[in-house]
Amino acid sequence: MTADAGRAADAAEMRGALARLRRATGLPVAFGGLVEPGRPQIRISELSGTATAALRSLAVVSGNGLGGKVVALSRPCAVTEYAAARHITHEYDAAVAREGLRSVLAVPVVVRRRVRGVLYGALRSAQPLGERTLTMAVAAARDVEQALVVRDEVAELLAATRSAAEGGGPGTGTGSGSGDWERVREAHGALRALAPRIADPALRAELLTVCGRLAGTDTGGADVGLSPREVDVLAWVAVGATNAGVAERLGVRPETVKAYLRSAMRKLGARTRGEAVVAARQAGALP
CATH class of the missing domain: 3.30.450.40 (GAF domain)
Known part of the structure; x- marks a missing residue:
């Protein structure tokens, strides 16, 4: 923006x-x-x-x-x-x-x-x-x-992640190192968590576009049937957040997080949280 x-x-x-x-x-x-x-x-x-x-x-x-x-x-x-x-x-x-x-x-x-x-x-x-x-x-x-705080947070996250999205992900030989890429993954989760709070459609669209670029795809997990909220949960699980931590960041109950996580694991054919994260990255749903 x-x-x-x-x-x-x-x-x-x-x-x-x-x-x-x-x-x-x-x-x-x-x-x-x-x-x-x-x-x-x-x-x-x-x-x-x-x-x-x-x-x-x-x-x-x-x-x-x-x-x-x-x-x-x-x-x-x-x-x-x-x-x-x-x-x-x-x-x-x-x-x-x-x-x-x-x-x-x-x-x-x-x-x-x-x-x-x-x-x-x-x-x-x-x-x-x-x-x-x-x-x-x-x-x-x-x-x-509150609206200005959200917009400021989005602008900062977009600025921090735009170069990483253009430079490529881990293992490409370009862009951020592994430590920097972990921070990018955290930013990806934060951006997705902020999206529902943004009333401005242009800013929300830009945010989600950057999220897709960070993940290396425009599908956002749709190819494997993941819902946007399931991707949100997996994005925070990927950086080590507990169910309670994910719930706090997304503004939902821990039981709701568990339900989303179980559904995502079933769709991805994963038996553990870690397997679900790996499968989601392979599917292009996560960076």
């Missing part, structure tokens, strides 16, 4: 969170933006329920205004009367006034201890924004955070 495509996907996550925030709280206006790469500021890019374009593309510098304070402190803040609030600076009063906003809250989107964006919710009347509203706003921000 290109940098531009990644930013577009991040913006889409923000739009979805703003819509959910308005539905959950009844707030008439929500808006937000992401931190600009290499700059200590956010750019307001997503608007929901606004009546004007006053806030669009507004650059909010860290420390300035309500959103800038949230970026600097990395915690939620709210004001009941924006124009009169004493604990924020007022560089953006004109834009806020043109939109007719008075009570405003702002919540940071924090990924790996770094603020990546800010979600705002607002009223056109001066009244306190209660604890329930703030809790809902924080929940919306957490949704964005």
Whole structure:
């Protein structure tokens, strides 16, 4: 995924969170933006329920205004009367006034201890924004955070494994050494585990394509009748994970892992976990 495509996907996550925030709280206006790469500021890019374009593309510098304070402190803040609030600076009063906003809250989107964006919710009347509203706003921000975490993990894993997929697997005479290839196998399992959590179809397709290239096939185990979840289980078994460990990584119960493993062994004609892994590699289902 290109940098531009990644930013577009991040913006889409923000739009979805703003819509959910308005539905959950009844707030008439929500808006937000992401931190600009290499700059200590956010750019307001997503608007929901606004009546004007006053806030669009507004650059909010860290420390300035309500959103800038949230970026600097990395915690939620709210004001009941924006124009009169004493604990924020007022560089953006004109834009806020043109939109007719008075009570405003702002919540940071924090990924790996770094603020990546800010979600705002607002009223056109001066009244306190209660604890329930703030809790809902924080929940919306957490949704964005989780999506960004998954996307970051996928990007890192794709970058780490792309060269190995192009260089060839163990025994080819090219590419990674045996130790590096074991790490690639771990990455393969992690990528497959992340796939069901990815809402972006383009990113999910790219991830699964790389998984297929790592395994040396595009079939993903279909030629031997393995289901995607059976391949997921075998991918973690291949790097030494216990049934409990596989269950934790895939978000299922250990009994479910055992069932998938038994089914995979039957399809592969294997009597042990090790034999199943070897057979799956021979079939091109695993790297």
